[in-house]
Amino acid sequence: MISPQPPYFPLLCLPLCLVAIAAAADGRMDSDLDLVLRAQERRIEIIERVSPSVVCIFDSNEQGGGSGVIIDPDGYGLTNYHVVAGMLRTRKGLGGLPDHQLYPLEVLGIDPTGDVAMFRLTGREVFPYVELGDSDQVRVGDIAYVLGNAFMLSEDYTPTVTVGLVSGVHRYQWGVGNNLVYSDCIQTDAAVNPGNSGGPLFNKRGEVIGINGRISINTRGRYNVGLGYAISSNQIKRFIPALRAGLLARHGTLQAKVEFYEGVGTVFTSVTPGQAADKAGLIAGDKLLSFDGLSIVSRNHYASLLGTYPANWPVTLQLERNGQRKEIVVRLDPIEPKLRHPFTVTRRINQREVQRVLGRFAEIVRGDRTSPHPTEWKWTVDRRYRPASDGTVKPPQRFEVSQAAGQPARMRRIYEDGSHGAIIEYDARSAVRHTSRAGESFVLAPDDAMILGALHLIQDKLLTPPEEETLADVVHAGSAGFQRAQESRLLEVIAWPMGDETIVRFGFDTETGRLMRAVVRDRASGTEATLIFGDYRDIGGLLFPCTLEVEASGYAYQDTLGNWELSP
Amino acid sequence: MKSALAIVLAMIVTGWCQRASGGGFDRAIESALPRVVKLYGLGVGLEAGYGTGVILSEEGLVVTVFSLLIDARRVRAVAPDGRTYEARVLARDYARQLALLQLQSPTQDAQPVGPFSFFDLACDSDEREHRESTASLRPGDWVVAVGNAFKVADGAEPASIAHGVFSTRTRLDARRRIKDFPYTGDVLVIDAITSNPGAPGGALVDLEGRLVGMIGRQVTSNLTHTHFNYAIPSDVLCDFLQDATSDSTSDPMQTAGLIPRGRMGRDESEKSFDPGIRLSKAGYRTILPFVERVRRNSPAARAGVRKDDLILAVNGKNVADVKEYESRLRALLPGEPVTLVIRRGRTILTTELVDPETSKDQDVKTSKDRDVGTSKPEGKP
Structure with a gap:
């Protein structure tokens, strides 16, 4: 296609073009009308498809309220924090759907900084829902649909529909202190009015690209003057796991100030000592060229990008200092939102999310395996040590590990001559650790015990969907603090106590559902070991990680797991 | 050959499809965004200290509305690429409520600036593109307004766009707060909401991306008290440009008199009643x-x-x-x-x-x- 046109092409083409144009012009009226009618037909189809999932939100007295949108069949939905802020004391409200029914609504997690909140409707087996789209694909000039309960007009809970264009992307709107900051928001000229707050902004395919929550107002009054702002779906996605778990989501900050800079980029004017940016080596006077791979065009642009990241997220900054380019990675500090009442995590809500994450992991591991969960596991471990700080490398080791249902996990070393070492046992039930060598019993080195304990937990607990309430809690969702500096995968972290002394924090990838990390911590000694799972493979119908990188105080090694024997 | 024909046909058809499916604003937006500047100047009370200007020449001639904004000691203009210029006021026209600015280097080094992307009004040519575009604008045609409304965009961020249809070409009976609005010429009434702080001075383009007008100052109807969304037609901009640039020695304020008398005068009885x-x-x-x-x-x-x-x-x-x-x-x-x-x-x-x-x-x-x-x-x- 891109090869140069032959020189005769235009000459030959011309008459044909004219014919084509003339032919097209003749039929123009009809085909134009057809196109418009077809576009209208499509628009109506999409609005009919997405409308059932748009919620009219009322507080318990049916006084105030706003809008919302359901994003999964269990009734989980998104709205604005400012819509539910008044319901936080009771966490109760009502949600009306276009089926003309009112459903009980419970407020789950909140993100006051980003003005987002999650709720759950109950009272129906399966709720209609819509998918979240990719807001980074939104372009200025795209068609956008706003659905919601504008001016609380709807008596039968059917949403008001307005249509417009995307007027701007990556907009930044200052908040009230640390609350209600609209970062990287989408600006639209579709009418957004009071009551639309919390409702969805759809693209032409009917995907949610934002949650409407803010408008510019003129001296005329509090209503639409052609500038509405929606929180972008990609920002919201980073906070959804925390919101589902009923947590208070926190945004990240660099703890550094920037000033207006004329031209491209922005300049840091001050850095708070001892905080995120300072720790990463940023100094006042540094010019910011790019933020997480994106060139910065203005101060607004920088604030807009920063505001979309959760606390602890690692961001890569490209700086210019004294004419030299420099790249640093900063782990963002949390921003504390201002709340009128302390926000507490409801255990019931949190448990639901624990069950969901664990259930999903079990499902992924089991795949389409129909046979029952194996009662006995056996595998070998090839351990290769990383060089220690003094340069010495321990020789590789080989172990044999076995795990039977209801039994302690056992591990023993296999020497090069084929002989076996002592059996190391770990019993999660009693949390007693010991090794037995010829009947003798002594305390196991804590690191090994912890690692074995975590493995035990994975096979004993994580692989079967938990049926009753667990001891585990979703404690964090975002970029987990124990990830490596450069990694910015979204993890959902479940903390699970083993006995009284050890706690394991499991990090599940929110996208794939896979277990990526585990940090085992001995409360008494304070020692910690990080397990990084990788190389998921099919093992007798199960998808299981076959490499295990371990980092603990003083040593690091990589285990390769193999020779699996599962029974039955 | 067949394939060439197919490509041509495909281009024609996709062009129409875009038009019908809403992607048809692309041309208008792509044309207008690089041709407006964000202005920052004097703001007093309810007068916003920011606005928009339309670039009319490669060298940085900018037209905007007559307002307090340009009375600042320094008027700052931010070009679409984020670069900042100083805007010097070349001419003001009270009657047309227009002003002409020249972008210049903020360091006063008298270096020429530009080249800028600009709207070519082709005022002196016989076939005035703008007149055509304004004349060919029929009620119901799509228009796109581009401006610095509420100064949402900062630095190199593109200005805000709003879409609507052209309603009619008419004259206004309007007011700015308690004062009469002095402009009595024709305006293009549109249904996009443009009566917002910062939006005046913005570009109004048709679907082809041609400049059909410039968003006017915020005014309210004397009759209904509602805000008008309107633009000053590009032929009026052209008249202004010719007046302002034809004789540089004359006092620009005098250009007020250049508007034909018939257009200027309103019936005395239409003035709002002053009880004294x-x-x-x-x-x-x-x-x-x-x-x-x-x-x-x-x-x-x-x-x-x-x-x-x-x-x-x-x-x-x-x-x-x-x-x-x-x-x-x-x-x-x-x-x-x-x-x-x-x-x-x-x-x-x-x-x-x-x-x-x-x-x-x-x-x-x-x-x-x-x-x-x-x-x-x-x-x-």
């Missing part, structure tokens, strides 16, 4: 409409209104404060008689004010209604 009363400004939060001064020979003077009278009602409707009084007055139709209820000391009076311009022959009446001091509240102890 100046009200007291003393008060906190609520300023009661106490008369401070009555102009000699004014309708109010002839009706017998005096200093220290308190105005209670206009045409049967109570007025609680100065604001309400003024809005009632503004709501009057031309020639509509005005009846004021006044409290003077302990007396309540009704007076009828007559606009001398509309009905010179009517008598001025003052009637004593009732005496507050002597009337006792009934039904109460």
Whole structure:
């Protein structure tokens, strides 16, 4: 296609073009009308498809309220924090759907900084829902649909529909202190009015690209003057796991100030000592060229990008200092939102999310395996040590590990001559650790015990969907603090106590559902070991990680797991 | 050959599809965004200190609205690429409510700036593109407005766009707060909301991306008090540009006189009614409409209104404060008689004010209604 046109092409083409144009012009009226009618037909189809999932939100007295949108069949939905802020004391409200029914609504997690909140409707087996789209694909000039309960007009809970264009992307709107900051928001000229707050902004395919929550107002009054702002779906996605778990989501900050800079980029004017940016080596006077791979065009642009990241997220900054380019990675500090009442995590809500994450992991591991969960596991471990700080490398080791249902996990070393070492046992039930060598019993080195304990937990607990309430809690969702500096995968972290002394924090990838990390911590000694799972493979119908990188105080090694024997 | 034909056909069809499916604004947006500048200048009270300008030449000639903004000692203009320039005022036209700026280097080094992307109005050519585009604009045609509304965009961020349809070409009977809006020429009325701070001076383009007008200042209708969304047509911009650049020695303010008389003058009766009363400004939060001064020979003077009278009602409707009084007055139709209820000391009076311009022959009446001091509240102890 891109090869140069032959020189005769235009000459030959011309008459044909004219014919084509003339032919097209003749039929123009009809085909134009057809196109418009077809576009209208499509628009109506999409609005009919997405409308059932748009919620009219009322507080318990049916006084105030706003809008919302359901994003999964269990009734989980998104709205604005400012819509539910008044319901936080009771966490109760009502949600009306276009089926003309009112459903009980419970407020789950909140993100006051980003003005987002999650709720759950109950009272129906399966709720209609819509998918979240990719807001980074939104372009200025795209068609956008706003659905919601504008001016609380709807008596039968059917949403008001307005249509417009995307007027701007990556907009930044200052908040009230640390609350209600609209970062990287989408600006639209579709009418957004009071009551639309919390409702969805759809693209032409009917995907949610934002949650409407803010408008510019003129001296005329509090209503639409052609500038509405929606929180972008990609920002919201980073906070959804925390919101589902009923947590208070926190945004990240660099703890550094920037000033207006004329031209491209922005300049840091001050850095708070001892905080995120300072720790990463940023100094006042540094010019910011790019933020997480994106060139910065203005101060607004920088604030807009920063505001979309959760606390602890690692961001890569490209700086210019004294004419030299420099790249640093900063782990963002949390921003504390201002709340009128302390926000507490409801255990019931949190448990639901624990069950969901664990259930999903079990499902992924089991795949389409129909046979029952194996009662006995056996595998070998090839351990290769990383060089220690003094340069010495321990020789590789080989172990044999076995795990039977209801039994302690056992591990023993296999020497090069084929002989076996002592059996190391770990019993999660009693949390007693010991090794037995010829009947003798002594305390196991804590690191090994912890690692074995975590493995035990994975096979004993994580692989079967938990049926009753667990001891585990979703404690964090975002970029987990124990990830490596450069990694910015979204993890959902479940903390699970083993006995009284050890706690394991499991990090599940929110996208794939896979277990990526585990940090085992001995409360008494304070020692910690990080397990990084990788190389998921099919093992007798199960998808299981076959490499295990371990980092603990003083040593690091990589285990390769193999020779699996599962029974039955 | 067949494939070439197919490609041509495909191009034509996809062009139409885009038009119908909404992606058809692309051309307009791509044309307008690189051709507007964000302006930052003087802001006083309700006057926003920011606005928009349309680039009209490669060297950085910018047209914007006549406003307080450009009276700043330094007017800053931010080009679409984020670069900042200083904008020097070349000409002001009060009658057309337009101003012409020249972008220049902020360091005053007299270096030429640019080249900029610009809208070519082709004012001096015989076939004026703008006239064509404005003339070819039919009611119902799509238009896109691009501007710095609410200064949402900063630095190199692109300005905001709004879409709508062209409604009609007409003249306005409008006002800026309590003052008459001096521009009496034609405007393009649109249904996109552009009556917002910062938006004036923005570009209005058709679907082909041609400049059809420039968003005008925020004004309200004298009749309905609603905000107008309108643009100054590009042929008026052209007239202004020619006037402003043809004779650089003449005082730009003089260009006001260049608008044909017929367009300029409105019927005297259409002016809002001035009773000749100046009200007291003393008060906190609520300023009661106490008369401070009555102009000699004014309708109010002839009706017998005096200093220290308190105005209670206009045409049967109570007025609680100065604001309400003024809005009632503004709501009057031309020639509509005005009846004021006044409290003077302990007396309540009704007076009828007559606009001398509309009905010179009517008598001025003052009637004593009732005496507050002597009337006792009934039904109460």
